[in-house]
């Protein structure tokens with residue numbers, strides 16, 4: 001038998017996702033990041049030589065076609081059962097809870113939430129209920145397995161979902177670039193009975209189009225919709241990834257900056273609880289994310305803070321760390337607890353400094369000079 005490596009393949013490298021337009025021209029090609037939920041933790045495929053798996057999608061409907069080729073296959077006498085690629089993958093290519101007889105959707109009829117362009121390229125973000133988009137969504141579910149760690153299929157027919165699709169329009173052809181799913185939870189509030197707390201659940205920009213600003217555009221479009229809707233009281237993000245955390249910090253910080261939160265005369269240490277509460281409600285951010293943005297902004301101003309203000313910032317961050325890790329910290333004795341909090345505080349500052357390097361500078365409002373003249 002020839003070299004064993006020839007018969008063993010990494011599933012992520014073997015699988016190519018090829019998107020074609022309606023004319024049949026190849027638009028883009030990329031690989032999945034994760035296949036463990038389909039092929040097991042090792043993400044390995046056995047039993048074929050020169051295995052090539054192509055999933056062809058025709059945009060905008062994204063109907064897939066699976067093409068598996070190989071130059072040789074292990075004989076049954078070898079005692080090794082080759083991975084049944086076709087059967088295993090086919091189970092995930094479409095959501096079988098959606099009836100096959102469903103009429104195709106014309107994306108040109110889906111409400112447009114936002115359009116933008118750059119470098120003479122045109123993009124649009126469409127917003128709809130998943131049931132209206134079921135004909136497309138049935139094929140997109142696999143992308144949350146391919147690109148989101150811990151991703152899973154959503155229940156397309158639950159009316160509490162909203163779907164956002166990002167298409168590039170190239171010579172009248174709609175080519176998918178990414179999508180986001182949002183689940184609208186109920187939120188109790190004493191001022192209204194129909195309050196909502198939407199949670200961004202799945203957020204994917206296809207790899208060839210990452211780092212072009214689409215993630216930020218899609219996130220900001222969705223947040224602007226939340227901000228304009230009086231029913232929406234707060235919004236959250238489900239099990240974020242590190243890359244999405246970065247995007248969220250950057251976008252939330254810039255929005256708060258453009259809302260003049262960081263130049264408000266009340267944005268001074270120690271931050272008042274009333275101010276924090278009223279400003280946070282206006283931004284609809286969850287308390288932790290709002291405080292995080294404020295802490296980043298204050299860290300950026302560190303050089304201009306007085307000793308007292310620096311102490312207040314230190315206490316603000318340490319208090320939050322304490323509250324967030326209460327269960328673990330309370331099990332330690334006092335000196336270990338203080339060490340742990342100090343270590344976490346230092347790591348937090350280092351993280352904020354790293355984030356701050358990528359953010360636009362803040363104006364030197366509330367500097368020590370102004371404090372002295374008070």
Ligand SMILES: CC(=O)SCCNC(=O)CCNC(=O)[C@H](O)C(C)(C)COP(=O)(O)OP(=O)(O)OC[C@H]1O[C@@H](n2cnc3c(N)ncnc32)[C@H](O)[C@@H]1OP(=O)(O)O
Nearest residue numbers: 201202203204205210211212213214215216240241243244
């Ligand atoms: C709730 C959840 O679903 S969590 C899971 C989130 N999804 C995933 O992790 C799936 C895989 N990843 C992705 O889909 C994407 O990488 C996302 C959604 C995380 C980010 O989307 P992107 O379109 O790449 O975001 P965007 O382009 O706005 O910003 C990414 C980076 O590119 C940079 N960037 C933006 N525009 C440009 C540009 N024109 N040229 C160069 N860099 C750029 C940004 O500054 C940012 O840099 P940073 O990472 O150093 O801060």
